[in-house]
Amino acid sequence: MYLTGLFLNNFRNYNTLELNLNKNLNLFIGNNAQGKTNILEAIYLLSTGNSHRTNITSEMINWNQEKAYVKGEVSRKERNFSIELLIENRGKKAKVNSNSLKKINELLGYLNTIIFSPEDLELVKGSPAGRRKFINLEISQVNSYYRHNLKEYNKVLKQRNNLLKDIREKHSSQEMLGVWDQQLIDLGSKVILKRLETVEKLGILARLMHRKITDGSETLKLKYKSSLDLSNDLSLSEIKDKFDKKIKSFRQQEIDKGYSIVGPHRDDMLFEVNDINIRKYGSQGQQRTTALALKLAELEFMKSEIGEYPILLLDDVFSELDGKRCHYLLKVIKNKVQTFITSTKVNKELSKLDLNKSFYRIKKGTLTSI
Amino acid sequence: MKHYAQPIAKLIGQLTKLPGIGPKTAQRLAFYILDSTQEEVEELALTIKDVKDNINYCSVCNNFSAEEVCSICKDETRDTNTICIVENSKDIVAMERTGEYKGVYHVLHGSISPMEGRGPDDIRLNSLLSRIKEKNIEEVILATDPNVEGEATAMYIVRLLEPFEITISRIAHGLPVGGDLEYADEVTLSKALEGRTKV
Ligand SMILES: Nc1ncnc2c1ncn2[C@@H]1O[C@H](COP(=O)(O)OP(=O)(O)OP(=O)(O)O)[C@@H](O)[C@H]1O
Ligand SMILES: [Mg+2]
Ligand SMILES: [Zn+2]
Numbered sequence: 001m002y003l004t005g006l007f008l009n010n011f012r013n014y015n016t017l018e019l020n021l022n023k024n025l026n027l028f029i030g031n032n033a034q035g036k037t038n039i040l041e042a043i044y045l046l047s048t049g050n051s052h053r054t055n056i057t058s059e060m061i062n063w064n065q066e067k068a069y070v071k072g073e074v075s076r077k078e079r080n081f082s083i084e085l086l087i088e089n090r091g092k093k094a095k096v097n098s099n100s101l102k103k104i105n106e107l108l109g110y111l112n113t114i115i116f117s118p119e120d121l122e123l124v125k126g127s128p129a130g131r132r133k134f135i136n137l138e139i140s141q142v143n144s145y146y147r148h149n150l151k152e153y154n155k156v157l158k159q160r161n162n163l164l165k166d167i168r169e170k171h172s173s174q175e176m177l178g179v180w181d182q183q184l185i186d187l188g189s190k191v192i193l194k195r196l197e198t199v200e201k202l203g204i205l206a207r208l209m210h211r212k213i214t215d216g217s218e219t220l221k222l223k224y225k226s227s228l229d230l231s232n233d234l235s236l237s238e239i240k241d242k243f244d245k246k247i248k249s250f251r252q253q254e255i256d257k258g259y260s261i262v263g264p265h266r267d268d269m270l271f272e273v274n275d276i277n278i279r280k281y282g283s284q285g286q287q288r289t290t291a292l293a294l295k296l297a298e299l300e301f302m303k304s305e306i307g308e309y310p311i312l313l314l315d316d317v318f319s320e321l322d323g324k325r326c327h328y329l330l331k332v333i334k335n336k337v338q339t340f341i342t343s344t345k346v347n348k349e350l351s352k353l354d355l356n357k358s359f360y361r362i363k364k365g366t367l368t369s370i
Numbered sequence: 371m372k373h374y375a376q377p378i379a380k381l382i383g384q385l386t387k388l389p390g391i392g393p394k395t396a397q398r399l400a401f402y403i404l405d406s407t408q409e410e411v412e413e414l415a416l417t418i419k420d421v422k423d424n425i426n427y428c429s430v431c432n433n434f435s436a437e438e439v440c441s442i443c444k445d446e447t448r449d450t451n452t453i454c455i456v457e458n459s460k461d462i463v464a465m466e467r468t469g470e471y472k473g474v475y476h477v478l479h480g481s482i483s484p485m486e487g488r489g490p491d492d493i494r495l496n497s498l499l500s501r502i503k504e505k506n507i508e509e510v511i512l513a514t515d516p517n518v519e520g521e522a523t524a525m526y527i528v529r530l531l532e533p534f535e536i537t538i539s540r541i542a543h544g545l546p547v548g549g550d551l552e553y554a555d556e557v558t559l560s561k562a563l564e565g566r567t568k569v
Contacts, residue, residue, distance in 0.1 A: 155518045162484035172489060179482070179525040183518055 001112065001308050002338035003043065004080075005073035010065040011087070012038040013365035022358035024335060027350065028342045029370075030362035036342035038365075040115065040313045043340065046072040046083045047113040047311070048137070049094060049104040058089045074111050077308050083110060105147075112141050112302055112310035116295045118320050123294065124287040125279050128268040135269060138298060139198050142305040146194045153187040157260055160184055165258040174255070181247055184263060189239040191264045192226060196234070199224040199269060201304070205297035206290075210273075213289055213328050220278075220293060223270040227262050292325060296332055312339045318347045326350075378404070430501070432477040432494050434459045442466075442474060449473045454511040455498070455527065457481050457520065461513065473511070476501065481519040482526055490526060498527075502534055512540040 008017040013035045028036045037053075041060070044052045051060060061068040068087040074080065084095040094101045096110055123130055140147040160180040166172035203222030210220035224230070228242045246262045247254075254261055271278045271290050278290055302310045312333055318326055318341070326349040333339050334355055341350070346359075359370045374382065378400055385396035403411060427433070428440035435441070442448065442462070452473030456462060462475050478493040501507065512527060514520035524540055531538060 152518055159484050159518060159522070166484055172484070176482075176484075176489065176526075178529065179522040180484075182525060183521055 001074060001076040001311065003072050003111070003311060004075050005071075006039070006042065007069075007071040008039075008042055009069040010062040011042055011068040011070055012060060012062065014038065014062070015365065017365075017367060019367065021338075022356060023338060025353070025355055025357035026338075026340045027346075027357060027359045028340070028362050028367075029344070029346055029359065030342075031344060034362045035365045036362055037117075037315055039362075040117075040315050040340055040342060042070045043072065043311065043313060044113055044115055045070060045085060047107070047111045048141075049085075049092065049107040052115050052117070057087060057092060060087055061089070072111065081110070083107065108140055108147065109142070109144060112306065113313055114295060114298050114302070114310050115313040115315065116292075116317050117313075117315035118317065120295065121288045121291045121317075121320060124271055124282070124290050128266075131269045132265070132267065135195055135198065138202075138301070139194055141310075142302060143194065146191070149187050149190045149194075153184070153191055153264070156180060156183045156187060157263070157265060161259040164254055164260065167255050168258045174251075177251075181244075184260070185240055185243045185247065188263045189236055189243055192228070192230070192239055192243075192267070193234075193236050195264065195267070196224050196230070196232075198301070200232075202294070202297050202301050205300045206293045209296040209332070210289065210293035213293060213325060218273050218286075218289075220290060221272040221275070222294075223272065225268045225270045226264070227266040288321065289325065292321065292329065296329070299332070299337060309337045312337050314339060314341045316342055316344070318343050318350070323349060427477075431475045432479060432497065433462060433475060447472075451506055451508040452511065453498075453501070453507055453509070454513050456513050457515055457523070461515075465513065473509070478514070478523070481514060481523040483519045483522075490530075493523070495527070495530065499530070502531065502536070507534075507536060509537045509539070512538065 002023050003021050004023075006017070006019045006021060008014045011017075017039075028039060030036050041051055041053060044050075045060070054060070066088070070085045070087070072083045074083060081097045082095075084098075086093045086095075092104050094104050094107050096107070101107060123134060136150060140150065160177070163172060163176060163180060167174055167177070199222055203220075206222055207220050210218060228239070228246050230239065230242060234242075243262070250262050271282075273282060273286055273290065276282070278286055282290070299309060299312065314329075317329075321329065326347065330349060330353055334353070343350070360367045361370050381400045381403070382393070382396045385391055385399050386393055388396075391399070403414070406414075424436055425434050426436075426438075428435040428443055429438055430443040431440060433440045433442065443450075449472050453476050454465065454471060454473055455476045455478065456465065457478050457480060459477055459479075462477070465471055465475075476494070476498050478495070478498075480488055480493040482488060482490060482493065502510075510527075510531060512524040514523045528538055528540075
């Protein structure tokens with residue numbers, strides 16, 4: 001899939017911007033603080049309904065304006081459509097082909113994107129929450145059932161945590177947990193099962209990518225680390241059983257703490273290179289290679305799930321990756337993935353690339369084609 | 371608010387408390403009321419007061435009713451051995467529109483929700499239990515909302531009714547998940563009724 005056009009109005013430091021996009025590669029070159037990332041943010045917003053860098057909607061509206069507007073023209077295998085977003089201080093509204101969506105998160109799935117920015121290089125060594133967010137978004141973009149289950153799971157979790165506090169304060173009885181446990185286990189097990197499947201697929205793909213980047217000298221393994229101590233190849237009912245037992249054995253601890261400590265909201269992903277935990281013991285270079293391999297695996301994973309490649313947003317990553325990694329990255333995406341790259345200068349690898357591409361120079365929210 | 375005369379500000383404040391009414395709509399409504407004739411305003415005020423004065427809960431099913439017993443509970447053609455449990459009176463309206471259901475109802479006026487501090491004692495489960503103990507109830511249909519609170523409430527009732535010999539089913543199929551029963555269209559509801567599952 002690819003974007004054929006992008007239109008911005010009062011978004012960040014852009015007044016009005018109208019762009020026809022290259023099907024292959026779009027390069028945005030400019031000094032710091034000129035508006036490069038803002039463009040990628042707008043595209044990401046069309047894809048997920050949220051910014052990748054802020055939770056505060058009003059930050060995206062130009063300082064001198066009341067509302068912002070973003071529109072993208074999407075071309076997919078079977079159909080073409082437009083996505084529009086109206087951003088106001090009190091919230092966002094989305095339209096697909098001029099039809100309003102009830103909720104902003106219904107946008108997910110129309111335009112699939114993968115973003116790769118210097119912060120993503122932190123994915124491996126960062127907090128478990130970051131990795132859960134990664135895996136959740138990954139699956140949610142391609143699977144609406146997962147999205148639904150996760151949303152319901154989080155609601156049950158909130159209710160259950162409230163109840164656990166009530167029980168601790170003796171405002172409620174333990175018996176009341178039953179109806180929430182059952183739902184937590186039901187929904188949580190479905191979430192876990194899908195994550196296990198995905199981590200396995202992603203793991204195979206990432207291992208291949210990783211091996212090529214490292215010339216076969218390193219082997220990457222991806223593992224799902226569950227608070228339920230799961231082994232591989234479990235069926236849904238087996239996961240439910242484990243969940244049920246675990247929850248019962250942690251009953252008193254959960255009440256003492258006043259929140260749920262068992263379930264997918266406490267799970268994590270583990271990266272091993274040559275059987276060594278790379279989060280703890282990997283060099284910075286190894287952690288970056290792992291993150292890169294994971295991002296490229298994402299591309300192939302989405303392709304296998306939805307039948308076409310998503311759009312790739314590369315924010316300033318070339319300054320962080322060495323020549324060999326750059327080269328490999330470009331080789332993978334060449335001619336098959338629509339890619340948006342921002343950079344402060346034209347990288348050697350990029351200019352060498354014999355590929356249909358558009359160059360733009362960005363200065364204070366104005367674009368010129370070069 | 372300081373730009374309004376105090377009584378107007380007060381009215382806007384009251385209207386904003388209503389569900390689905392934001393400050394802008396409240397302002398529009400307030401000025402609409404101000405522009406209306408004296409008679410119109412009095413009639414509106416009286417109607418609002420009237421509904422509170424004259425509508426009570428049906429002594430059998432807790433449905434809103436102008437009389438001691440609601441019209442559904444009074445209707446002798448209905449099957450009083452089957453009870454459909456709903457969260458709100460408005461769910462009865464949605465159910466009745468299907469024309470499929472011939473039993474009676476029980477309105478809980480809420481669902482179990484720890485976040486809002488609502489437990490089983492805060493919804494009308496005691497009167498349900500007395501009904502089941504005293505009347506010859508054969509079947510109970512759980513039509514609480516298809517969200518996590520409605521689900522928890524349904525599960526709780528299943529456990530509560532375990533000692534009784536009653537067929538219990540849950541409406542679940544074809545309903546928009548996460549939505550309210552009120553919004554389900556008639557076709558999906560009819561289908562749901564046909565396909566109700568025994569729990
Ligand atoms: N709401 C807003 N209204 C107007 N300008 C804004 C708004 N938000 C951010 N900006 C401006 O946008 C610019 C930052 O844009 P962006 O993050 O895209 O920079 P960049 O080109 O990616 O820079 P770098 O190379 O440092 O990453 C800054 O000049 C900032 O002042
Ligand atoms: Mg930037
Ligand atoms: Zn009644």
